[in-house]
Amino acid sequence: MAQFIAPVATITTRKWGTRTTLVIGIILQSAALLGASWSTEIWQLFLSQAVCFGFGMGMQFSATVGIIPQWFGRRRSLANGIGTAGSGIGGLIYSLASSAMIQRWGTGWAFRILAISSAAACGFSAIIIRDRNKAIGAVQIAFHASLLKRPEFLLTLAWGCFSVLGYVALLFSIPSYANTVGLTVSQGSILGAMFNLGGGLGRPVIGYVSDSFGRINTALVSTFLAGLFSLVIWIFAKSFGVLIFYALIGGAVAPTFTTTVAPVGTEVVGLQLLPSALSIFWLSVVIPSTFAEPIALWLRTDNGANFLHAQIFTGFMYMGAAISLWLVRAWKISELQKTGADGDPVKREAEIRDNDAVPRQPVVARTVSRVPSVTSKAKAAKGLFTVVKV
Amino acid sequence: MQLEKNDDSSQAITASPPGHDSIHPSTDFSEKTLSENDPADDDQADHDPADNEPVNTDPEQAQPPARIEVEPPPDGGYGWVCVMCVFLVNAHTWGINSVGSRGLQTMLDLLIFVAISHMVYFWHIIWTQIHFWGHQT
Numbered sequence: 354m355a356q357f358i359a360p361v362a363t364i365t366t367r368k369w370g371t372r373t374t375l376v377i378g379i380i381l382q383s384a385a386l387l388g389a390s391w392s393t394e395i396w397q398l399f400l401s402q403a404v405c406f407g408f409g410m411g412m413q414f415s416a417t418v419g420i421i422p423q424w425f426g427r428r429r430s431l432a433n434g435i436g437t438a439g440s441g442i443g444g445l446i447y448s449l450a451s452s453a454m455i456q457r458w459g460t461g462w463a464f465r466i467l468a469i470s471s472a473a474a475c476g477f478s479a480i481i482i483r484d485r486n487k488a489i490g491a492v493q494i495a496f497h498a499s500l501l502k503r504p505e506f507l508l509t510l511a512w513g514c515f516s517v518l519g520y521v522a523l524l525f526s527i528p529s530y531a532n533t534v535g536l537t538v539s540q541g542s543i544l545g546a547m548f549n550l551g552g553g554l555g556r557p558v559i560g561y562v563s564d565s566f567g568r569i570n571t572a573l574v575s576t577f578l579a580g581l582f583s584l585v586i587w588i589f590a591k592s593f594g595v596l597i598f599y600a601l602i603g604g605a606v607a608p609t610f611t612t613t614v615a616p617v618g619t620e621v622v623g624l625q626l627l628p629s630a631l632s633i634f635w636l637s638v639v640i641p642s643t644f645a646e647p648i649a650l651w652l653r654t655d656n657g658a659n660f661l662h663a664q665i666f667t668g669f670m671y672m673g674a675a676i677s678l679w680l681v682r683a684w685k686i687s688e689l690q691k692t693g694a695d696g697d698p699v700k701r702e703a704e705i706r707d708n709d710a711v712p713r714q715p716v717v718a719r720t721v722s723r724v725p726s727v728t729s730k731a732k733a734a735k736g737l738f739t740v741v742k743v
Numbered sequence: 744m745q746l747e748k749n750d751d752s753s754q755a756i757t758a759s760p761p762g763h764d765s766i767h768p769s770t771d772f773s774e775k776t777l778s779e780n781d782p783a784d785d786d787q788a789d790h791d792p793a794d795n796e797p798v799n800t801d802p803e804q805a806q807p808p809a810r811i812e813v814e815p816p817p818d819g820g821y822g823w824v825c826v827m828c829v830f831l832v833n834a835h836t837w838g839i840n841s842v843g844s845r846g847l848q849t850m851l852d853l854l855i856f857v858a859i860s861h862m863v864y865f866w867h868i869i870w871t872q873i874h875f876w877g878h879q880t
Contacts, residue, residue, distance in 0.1 A: 410836040417829045424822030436829035443838020471835035478828035
């Protein structure tokens with residue numbers, strides 16, 4: 354639901370601005386929470402929570418996700434990591450606070466308090482946030498179909514879709530897995546909190562590393578690690594301690610795509626096209642995120658007690674995501690080599706605009722000058738194994 | 744393909760300075776040199792003025808670049824305020840999402856699962872029927 358609204362949010366951002374989009378989202382979200390607090394029938398809860406809350410959240414998320422890259426160049430990923438860490442920290446605080454509130458005041462007032470606090474915080478943000486869409490000449494098209502003709506963009510979408518399949522299957526399986534290996538309910542909630550804490554602490558770290566190590570490189574490594582951890586740690590995690598360890602490090606790398614999609618997208622399509630690209634990106638992950646949970650459920654064997662197939666599925670989805678991003682990286686390297694070789698002025702200006710794309714390393718120039726007449730295919734294959742900051 | 748493009752751009756760059764030197768005496772020449780330049784870089788027409796700008800010192804000849812001039816990102820300043828805003832928005836959307844609708848989400852999954860398992864079950868029945876009739880005939 355949340356991703357489904359992304360094109361609408363792109364259009365309203367173009368027509369009425371970021372602030373109006375945020376306000377629409379806040380109204381929808383508060384209405385959903387208030388409606389849930391007064392609902393008596395199950396369909397009312399379904400309508401308010403699943404539909405209204407999802408739309409409100411999607412509006413706010415789509416309106417804000419592209420703003421940080423517009424403000425930062427050199428420290429883009431760090432700033433983006435700090436901004437997205439909010440979801441981990443917020444999840445941690447709300448998971449602890451909501452159970453206390455429900456115990457003390459009941460479900461109805463817990464929902465109302467959630468509505469008031471979220472409306473206050475998001476309303477405050479909506480007032481003081483400022484985008485630079487005009488300053489950079491952003492292209493905000495809800496469905497920019499010509500982007501789909503670019504193979505590198507399609508590979509980025511494949512990275513997103515595979516990551517979403519793995520991530521949703523993981524999030525969905527972890528609580529019932531905790532039950533299956535014999536953890537109590539409170540241990541299960543601690544596990545969920547650790548997962549959020551890992552996300553909250555891990556994302557700024559990933560962002561900081563990303564700025565010096567390269568955005569695509571870091572996203573590639575973290576996606577690969579997310580797959581590796583689920584294959585080599587999660588499968589063998591039977592005790593509470595090991596699961597906590599997995600939740601902390603897995604929570605840091607598992608949501609890599611939500612943390613790095615804006616910086617990586619900027620590397621792939623450029624800063625101006627980023628809003629249009631993100632719109633398509635969120636729309637295209639709707640289908641995998643819907644199907645990941647039934648798949649994960651279906652893969653459980655022995656009456657839902659054996660998670661091995663679901664774990665392997667998660668791991669290999671992340672591996673597939675890493676391979677897609679690896680190809681994107683090869684494309685980016687070959688593109689940088691091209692600009693290094695013939696000095697195409699459009700690209701050069703794009704690099705000036707987006708100063709991260711400048712091939713600072715002399716390695717690029719050297720490899721190009723050594724092999725000036727290889728075919729583009731050989732160059733692309735070489736790009737798979739070139740060590741360079743991208 | 745790549746080499747050809749390379750040739751084109753280098754030709755355009757080397758060809759343009761003499762063209763602009765010869766522009767100064769009369770305007771007729773400028774028309775001629777422009778049209779002569781055109782086929783060489785027809786696909787790079789929109790960035791040609793920007794490319795020539797450093798070479799050309801005459802303000803009359805320097806075409807203003809068509810696209811918007813983009814200043815680099817401030818890399819801080821008010822950006823950190825925006826980071827805080829995005830942090831708050833994420834905390835109060837994803838944070839609530841991760842706890843608020845857990846029970847409902849599970850119910851929705853169960854509904855989807857029941858639907859899919861029914862589909863699988865009926866498909867299985869149809870499949871076995873087809874096999875059964877296939878063996879019969």
